[in-house]
Amino acid sequence: MSYQPVIAEEYRASVLENIHQSAICIIDEDKKVVYAKGNVQMPIFYRSAMKPLQAIPVFRSGIIEKYSLRPVEAALFTASQRGESYHVAHLQNLSKKLQIDEEQLICHASYPLNEAPKQDYISKHLPKRKLLHNCAGKHLGFLAYAREKGYDMGSYDAPDHPLQLAIKRLVSELSETDQSEMLSGMDGCGVPVHAVPLKNMAVSYLKFADPAMIADRKTAQAVNKISQTMGAHPEIVASHDFICTVLLADHNIVAKGGAMGVYCLALKKEKNQHRFEST
Numbered sequence: 001m002s003y004q005p006v007i008a009e010e011y012r013a014s015v016l017e018n019i020h021q022s023a024i025c026i027i028d029e030d031k032k033v034v035y036a037k038g039n040v041q042m043p044i045f046y047r048s049a050m051k052p053l054q055a056i057p058v059f060r061s062g063i064i065e066k067y068s069l070r071p072v073e074a075a076l077f078t079a080s081q082r083g084e085s086y087h088v089a090h091l092q093n094l095s096k097k098l099q100i101d102e103e104q105l106i107c108h109a110s111y112p113l114n115e116a117p118k119q120d121y122i123s124k125h126l127p128k129r130k131l132l133h134n135c136a137g138k139h140l141g142f143l144a145y146a147r148e149k150g151y152d153m154g155s156y157d158a159p160d161h162p163l164q165l166a167i168k169r170l171v172s173e174l175s176e177t178d179q180s181e182m183l184s185g186m187d188g189c190g191v192p193v194h195a196v197p198l199k200n201m202a203v204s205y206l207k208f209a210d211p212a213m214i215a216d217r218k219t220a221q222a223v224n225k226i227s228q229t230m231g232a233h234p235e236i237v238a239s240h241d242f243i244c245t246v247l248l249a250d251h252n253i254v255a256k257g258g259a260m261g262v263y264c265l266a267l268k269k270e271k272n273q274h275r276f277e278s279t
Contacts, residue, residue, distance in 0.1 A: 004038040022261060025198045027206060029270075031176075033199060043183050043195040046171075047258030048080045050193055051138055052208060052226050056170050057163060058141040059222035061148050067097045075233040076137025078226060078256065082239040083112020083121070083132050090236065091131050091140075098144045105140070106157045107133040107189040114239060135189035142191070157191045159184065164192050170219070171196065174204040188259065201264060208254045209266035227254045227268075 003021055010018040023038030033040065046053070055077040058064075064074050073094045081087040095102055109128035112118045121132075130136060142163060146153045151162050158164065172179045177196040187193035196204075207213045208227050214220035230237050234248030237256065247255040247265060255265035 004042070007037065020261075023198050025202050027199065027202045029206070029210065031203050031206065036199075038198075040198040042198060044198050044201060044262060045183075045185060045187075045193050045195040045258075045260075046201065046264075047187060047193060047260060047262050048135070049201075049256045049258035049262050049264045050171065051078045051080065051135075052223075052230065052254075052256055053171055053174060053204065054138060054167050055141060055226055056219060056222045057166050058145050059225050060218050061145055063098075063141075063144050063148055066148075067144075069094065069097060071229050072233045072236055073097070075229050075236040077141035078230055079137045079237045080134045080244075080257070081137060081236065082114040082134060082242070083110075083117045084114055084239050085117065087236065087239065088112075088131070091136055094137065094140055095131065098140055100140055100143050100147075102129065102131040102136070104143055104153065105130040105133070105136060106191070107135055107139055109133070133189060135187075135191075139189065139191075159192050168192070168194060171204070173216075173219075174207050174214070174223075175200040176203050205254065205264045205266040209268045230254060230256070 004023045005021060006019050007022045007024070008020040009016060023040055023042065024036065025033060025040040026035040028034050058077050073090055076090060076094055081091065107130055109130045110133040111128055112121055112132055113134050142156045143153055146156045146163055149162065155161055156163055168179060168182070171194050172182060175196045177200045183195040184192055208223055211220040211224040214223060231248050231251045231254065234245040237248055238244035244255055244257055247253045252268050253265055254268070257263045
């Protein structure tokens with residue numbers, strides 16, 4: 001097994017308690033590695049950092065316009081929501097507008113993830129709900145897309161479902177990784193998730209900073225809209241006091257984290273600045 005280098009150590013009472021291994025990859029606008037730590041060719045699962053890519057089919061489909069979704073509701077398609085009252089309110093509105101019952105979601109029922117709403121929910125003896133799963137917004141988008149395209153809604157989580165195959169192609173295209181070299185598994189919410197080399201993951205996020213790098217016009221337009229929507233409603237993508245929210249509040253940054261320490265971000269303006277300085 002190939003181990004990554006130690007990037008952080010935690011001490012308690014002068015005793016080493018934890019070590020954290022990881023890899024870091026930073027690329028420039030030409031996709032060249034300008035800083036690397038660890039094996040950046042090692043495949044890494046996107047986990048929830050894949051949500052902006054998974055949202056592309058939905059943003060391309062016209063669903064947002066058809067159902068008159070507000071940007072704050074569309075942002076839920078990319079979100080790892082935490083069960084705050086504002087998340088629940090917008091999820092309920094989204095479910096109602098799309099005319100999709102939460103029981104159609106294949107993800108498990110959950111309590112809110114943030115501690116304060118979780119304790120409030122439990123104290124009121126309220127049951128777990130699928131709409132409280134932190135991937136509920138993504139799943140509502142998947143179901144709406146499947147219905148819009150005439151695909152089976154009950155199997156939208158299957159790896160060979162047309163939606164999941166489309167997402168795999170998009171991950172391949174944006175990360176510039178051949179599908180035969182991608183690794184696939186099932187995410188915690190029950191849908192396919194893919195692994196690509198860390199450098200290629202960085203390439204996919206570079207294209208969220210500069211959608212003009214994407215050859216397909218409709219995909220480029222969708223990626224641009226996703227980036228703008230996330231930036232307009234950062235508290236929906238995560239919640240207050242979360243790093244995603246803080247970073248997305250800066251409209252120069254597009255960012256999304258995932259489980260197990262995965263984090264992707266890209267800077268929009270620096271590409272033009274770098275070109276200016278190099279002329």
